[in-house]
Each structure stands twice: as structure tokens, then as C-alpha cells.
Amino acid sequence: MQPAFSVIFLTTLIGMGQGLFLALYTGQVYFVLNVVDKTSTDIFYSIGSAVSLALLVLGLVASIFHLGRPERAWRAASMWRTSWLSREVIVLPTVMGLIFLYGLVHFMGWNLTVMTIGAVVIDLSLLIGLLATIAVFSLFIATGMIYACLKFLQEWHSPLTVINYILLGSVSGFTLATLIAAYKQPELIPFFAGWSIVLLILAFIFRGASLIRNKRLRPKSTVQTAIGIRHNQIKQKSMGFMGGSVNTRDFFHGKTAFFLRSIKTIFIIMVFAIPLTMLIMALIKPSVVVLAIATASMYVGLLAERWYFFAEGNHPQNIYYQAIA
Amino acid sequence: MTQLALVIDLNVCVGCHACVTSCKEWNTSGSAGALSDDNPYGKDPTGTFFNRVQTYEVGQFPKTETVHFPKSCLHCEDPPCVPVCPTGASYKRKEDGIVLVDYDKCIGCRYCSWACPYGAREIDEHQKVMKKCTLCVDRLYDENLPEEERKPACVMACPTSARIYGDVHDPDSEVSVAIREQGGYQLMPEWGTKPSNHYLPRRKNHVSYKRDELERVDNPLKKEDYQVDASEPSLDDVTSW
Ligand code: SF4
Ligand code: SF4
Numbered sequence: 001m002q003p004a005f006s007v008i009f010l011t012t013l014i015g016m017g018q019g020l021f022l023a024l025y026t027g028q029v030y031f032v033l034n035v036v037d038k039t040s041t042d043i044f045y046s047i048g049s050a051v052s053l054a055l056l057v058l059g060l061v062a063s064i065f066h067l068g069r070p071e072r073a074w075r076a077a078s079m080w081r082t083s084w085l086s087r088e089v090i091v092l093p094t095v096m097g098l099i100f101l102y103g104l105v106h107f108m109g110w111n112l113t114v115m116t117i118g119a120v121v122i123d124l125s126l127l128i129g130l131l132a133t134i135a136v137f138s139l140f141i142a143t144g145m146i147y148a149c150l151k152f153l154q155e156w157h158s159p160l161t162v163i164n165y166i167l168l169g170s171v172s173g174f175t176l177a178t179l180i181a182a183y184k185q186p187e188l189i190p191f192f193a194g195w196s197i198v199l200l201i202l203a204f205i206f207r208g209a210s211l212i213r214n215k216r217l218r219p220k221s222t223v224q225t226a227i228g229i230r231h232n233q234i235k236q237k238s239m240g241f242m243g244g245s246v247n248t249r250d251f252f253h254g255k256t257a258f259f260l261r262s263i264k265t266i267f268i269i270m271v272f273a274i275p276l277t278m279l280i281m282a283l284i285k286p287s288v289v290v291l292a293i294a295t296a297s298m299y300v301g302l303l304a305e306r307w308y309f310f311a312e313g314n315h316p317q318n319i320y321y322q323a324i325a
Numbered sequence: 326m327t328q329l330a331l332v333i334d335l336n337v338c339v340g341c342h343a344c345v346t347s348c349k350e351w352n353t354s355g356s357a358g359a360l361s362d363d364n365p366y367g368k369d370p371t372g373t374f375f376n377r378v379q380t381y382e383v384g385q386f387p388k389t390e391t392v393h394f395p396k397s398c399l400h401c402e403d404p405p406c407v408p409v410c411p412t413g414a415s416y417k418r419k420e421d422g423i424v425l426v427d428y429d430k431c432i433g434c435r436y437c438s439w440a441c442p443y444g445a446r447e448i449d450e451h452q453k454v455m456k457k458c459t460l461c462v463d464r465l466y467d468e469n470l471p472e473e474e475r476k477p478a479c480v481m482a483c484p485t486s487a488r489i490y491g492d493v494h495d496p497d498s499e500v501s502v503a504i505r506e507q508g509g510y511q512l513m514p515e516w517g518t519k520p521s522n523h524y525l526p527r528r529k530n531h532v533s534y535k536r537d538e539l540e541r542v543d544n545p546l547k548k549e550d551y552q553v554d555a556s557e558p559s560l561d562d563v564t565s566w
Contacts, residue, residue, distance in 0.1 A: 001439070068433020068453025075430055076411035085436050086411035149409070152442045152516050220515045221442065223381075227394050228510045228524055231383045237391070240345070240377035243370035247444045250435065316513065317444025320379065320396060 003310035009062035017055030019173015025129040042106040049103025088142040098132035160210040167203035179291040221316035238325040253311040270301025328422035330521035338487040340393030347482035348376040375458040398445040398458035399520030406437040
């Protein structure tokens, strides 16, 4: 496929925003359950929520550039029964609303106790956070399924697509949370950095698995099935026109195999190798600069990763567009 | 249930592109507005077409055949392009099975074109909405047209009658009979889209017979032990002119 930058920015930005929220909420739950004996302040959560919300808004803005008729975008909420894209359109604002509420409750310091289980106090923010967490996971699933549900895009048609959207979004958000902690709450760095490293390793395993899977795929459609002629030697002589069309522009990246391999190497280094080194360094000696490098490298790396993800999708319609004459 | 569709006979298509031009002509003049056509006579021409005729070479020289292959939306019975549409702009009509796009609802997100394995959908770069073959739905039911013209423009234009139009769910229709009796098949059956349009394959007539089939086994002359001398002209040779 031809990677569209609007969609690359949309998926990476909202992924990071969702991951950041998950990091905040994981942190809060741990402190409530006293797994980590650090107290946190509301201001850290409200700053985190604000950043997360900003990323989601930026993602939404990016997505508008993908639409030919953005003024009608509201219509996209109507077919949620069948369309994962429609479901994403509904869940995204829900996530934004809940994260806004979550941040607001922390910012205002509304420590309304909803219930107590033994010594554990469940307050309003924990409850809203739980709802937001469910919404965030639904959004990850919807985003991943938009691609994974297209069965003839064999590279995408796999649970690995959804898993990778969840893991890569989460790890970028946790890394960003580590950076924010370095500013506001340095004692939380080990907690977030530790989780970032765990997620990073998981993401590496699953993204690697999908790279290996895709390398071994055999396309189900061939020129024989495409035109229905049973012969081993079929060559297209003409695609029916001399100039281009959307079929030649939208469905192929137009780059060399070498370029693709380079992007793959770049994203493996920038998403996994550099942030891993930096996170370990931050665990040893906390530093804002080191964590800023980790976050920046990861985000730029994810842009490359997403570009590669789209470029790797091999659409069967390309079989029909091989020769100009 | 009705499922209107085209059957395209690859045995007779000569690749003249008459269906392409008549399709463009009809559909650029309709109430939906013009179909994009940029630099038609200049460098890098590009535009939206509902129908394309492609050419394939099958085999290796000297044993080659040239196959002209017209391709448009196949109006799949199980169209993967429809459920993915977030707005409901893409839909399949219950009454006649035609797959259409409501240009007033489409947001131009292109998702449906990703979901069509055949590359049958082409976005209109000016109107920013998705377009595709409508099977000339604006001709089929138009009472102002004479009865025999109520069919797709491409079918009317084809000089070799390579395009047949009709209801593939009616077992006695011309299209159903052609599919059944002349080996009609569907494109990319591996994706379960059940295309309604079918293609008829290249067909050659071969007569295969054995030597003994040339002589009548029960030739009465045999009974009389009468040998026919093949070198002499027979009655047929003498009289057939
Ligand atoms: S050919 Fe493509 S656009 Fe037409 S109905 Fe089938 S999937 Fe949809
Ligand atoms: S481009 Fe239009 S018709 Fe296609 S999926 Fe998007 S809204 Fe639906």
C-alpha cells in the first residue's frame, strides 16, 4: 500500500496518548494497592492526562487530512454494527472525554471516596480511570482491526496486528510517562522505566513475530486467479491506460526493496535499541535528557514503523496494474 | 431475488475499448456530475473510470494468445467493500443486487477501495468521493428510454456482443444460460466475495475421432464383400459440385 502520512500520524499519536494514559492509571492503581510505597500527587496525573489528551487531539486533527469530505465526518459514526472504522470514530471521542474527566478530577483534587475494600480506598478518579482504560483498549482494538479485518491484505490479516498496535502504543506512552515523571515526580522513574522496558521487550517479540510471519507469506491471489486463466505463463501487456490512476498511486509504495529494508532497520534501532539503552541508563542514573532522547527516538521510530507497516501490505489489486502500454 | 450483472465473453472481446469510452461518456454526463479527467491530452493524464480493458499475453512465443480483459466492479454478492464503510454510503441494493455509493454521504476515506480486492473503486479526485461502476442504474429503469436501451452503456456499445447483461439469479436468463453452458467463472474466488459478474473463457472447438469412426461399421456393402476402392472417385466426389 501507499502509506498515507495522515494515517501514520493518527495511529502513532493516539497510540502514544492511549499508552500514556494506561501508564498513569497503572501507576495510580499500584499506589492505591500499595504495591509501590510512593505517594503521588494529583498534579502529576493532571499534567499527564493533559499531555495524553493533547496527543489524541493532534491525532484527530491528522486524521481529518485523510478525508476527502471532512465536513461530513459525523456520518462516520453510523455504521458501527459492521465497520471497525466507524467503531473507532465513536470510541476515540469517548476516550478523549473520559481522559479529560480523569485529569479534571485529579486537577480539582476531588477525592470522592466511592467505596472502601478493606484498607483500599476506591475514589472517583479510580472509577473514571477504569472506564477510560476499557475505552482505551477498545480504541486499540478498533484501530488494529481496521487493518486486521481486511482478509486479502494478508500481511495485516492477523491478531499480531492488533497486539502490535496495543504494545507499541503502550510502550511509547509508558516511555513518555517516564519522561514526565522525570520532570514532576522523579521518584516514579524506576516504576515507569521498569514497565517501559518490560513492554519494550514484549513489543519487540511480537513485532518481530509479525515481520517473520510476513516474510514467509505466500500471496493467495495470482494473475491466474485474477483473470481466471489456467496457464503458468501469463504476462500483462497493458493495464488499460498510459497515465496513472488511483489504482497505481494508492496501492503501492513505489520504493525499492532496499529502501524498505532500510526503513525496517531504522525502526528497529529507533523504536527498540536506542530507547532500551536510554531507559536502562535512566534506571541507573535518572536524567531528563536521556529520557527525552528515549521518547523522541521512539516516536520518530514509530513513524518509520508505521510507514513500513503500510508499505508492507500487498494489495491483490496490484496484480491488475503491472504493465503500461 | 434479482442480481443484475454482466457476463463478459473473453472469447470474443477484441480489446477495442468501446465499452470504456461509452461508459465514461455516459457516466460523466449524468446527474452525479462529471467524472474527473485531468490532462486528458497532456502529460500524465489521469482520471476516474468505471471500466478498464486490459491486455494479457498467455503462453510463450510462438504459442501465445492475446487476451483482452475488461474489468469493472463485479457487484459481488458478498461485497467486502460494503460492511467496512463507516457512513453507510456504500450499499448493496436489495431489489437488484447492484452495489452503489451514495455520493452525498461518502466522506472520501478510501477504506472501501482498500477492501475491494479487484481495484474496482476509483476515488474522484475533484468531488472527493468514491466512485465505481453503477451498472448504469440510471439507464436500467428509465422509462424515457426505449425498452431495448434500458441496459448498461457498455453493453450497448460492444461491437462484438462480448458483454451480456441480465439477472444471474434467474436460471433461464441469457446470462445464466451462458454461465452454465459456456463455462462462466468468477474472478479471485479465493476471497469468497462471490462476484456477480462472470467471465466466459476462451473456447476452441476440437473434434476428436478415431480412424475406425470414419468407416461405417455396419456398412451394408461389407456384407456383400464389396471393397470400396478409395482411389476411384465416389458418387459424392462427382456430384458435390
Ligand atoms: S468488485 Fe469490489 S467494489 Fe465491486 S462489489 Fe466487489 S468488492 Fe465491492
Ligand atoms: S470512501 Fe466513502 S464509500 Fe468508501 S468507505 Fe469511505 S465513506 Fe464509505
